[in-house]
Amino acid sequence: MSGTLPAPLAEIVDDFAAVEGQDKITMLLEFSKELPALPAGLEQAAMEPVPECQSPLFLSVDSSDRSAVRLYFSAPPEAPTTRGFASILAQGLDGLAADDILDVPDDFYTELGLAAAVSPLRLRGMSAMLSRVKQHLRS
Numbered sequence: 487m488s489g490t491l492p493a494p495l496a497e498i499v500d501d502f503a504a505v506e507g508q509d510k511i512t513m514l515l516e517f518s519k520e521l522p523a524l525p526a527g528l529e530q531a532a533m534e535p536v537p538e539c540q541s542p543l544f545l546s547v548d549s550s551d552r553s554a555v556r557l558y559f560s561a562p563p564e565a566p567t568t569r570g571f572a573s574i575l576a577q578g579l580d581g582l583a584a585d586d587i588l589d590v591p592d593d594f595y596t597e598l599g600l601a602a603a604v605s606p607l608r609l610r611g612m613s614a615m616l617s618r619v620k621q622h623l624r625s
Contacts (some may be wrong), residue, residue, distance in 0.1 A: 489589045489590055489591040489594075490589055490590075491578075491590060491591075491594060492578070492579065492582050492586045492587075492589075492590070494577060494578045494579070494582070495574075495578030495579060495590065495594065497578075498574055498577065498578050498598075499594065499597045499598060501513065502597075502598040502599055502600070503597065503598075503599060507602075507603070508603070510598070510599055510600055510603055511600075511603050511604075514566070514567065514570035514571075514574075514600065514604075515566050515570060516570075517569075517570040517571075517573040517574055517577070518563075518566040518567070518569035518570035518573060519569075520573050520577065521559060521561065521569045521570075521572055521573040521576060522558075522559075522573075522576055522580075524558055524560055525558065528546060528558055530544050530560045532546070533545055533546045533558070533560060534546065534618065536611065536614050536615055536618055538610055538611050538613075538614035539561075539568050539608075539611035539614065539615070540565075540567075540568065540607055540608060540611060541561060541562065541564075541565030541567070541568040541611075542561065542562060542565065542568075543559065543560070543561045543565075543568050543572060543611070543615065544559070544560040544561070545557065545558065545559050545560075545572075545615060545618060545619065546558040546559075547618075547619055547622035547623065549584055549622060549623055552583065552584040552585075552623075553583050553584075554581050554582070554583070555579075555580070555581070555582060555583070555584050555587060555623065556580060556581065557575065557576055557579055557580045557619060558576075559572035559573070559575065559576055559615070567604060567608050568608070568611060571595070571608075571611065571612040571615060572615060574595075574598075574612075575612075575615055575616060575619070579619070584623045587619060587620065587623060588620055588623055588624070590616065592613060592616060592617065592620075593613065594616075595609060595612045595613065595616075596609075
């Protein structure tokens, strides 16, 4: 795989690799509960929708300081898979340098080992989230 995983994201990937089957889904659901709340002053209406996700997902990328990019995600509680993926990206990439995020392989999520438990459509949603973050950082 080209690119490298920053330490926080690599740790999450390792955690998923350490569990099997249904435990991966349980872990994803735990991540969904840990999605950080939006900061005061950031409204979902001002965020970019990610239509590739099966459930409503919105993101905001603050790259005003390229050495510490801030990522914000919003997804409804009734969309735990989408929230889980957003939380993985938030916990694995928020606060990192733009170049470190741009170096993350587009298909890193395959290493989570969720393909057997989550539909390909949902996995494409996670890919789309990362792709949109990278688009913001390149523009």
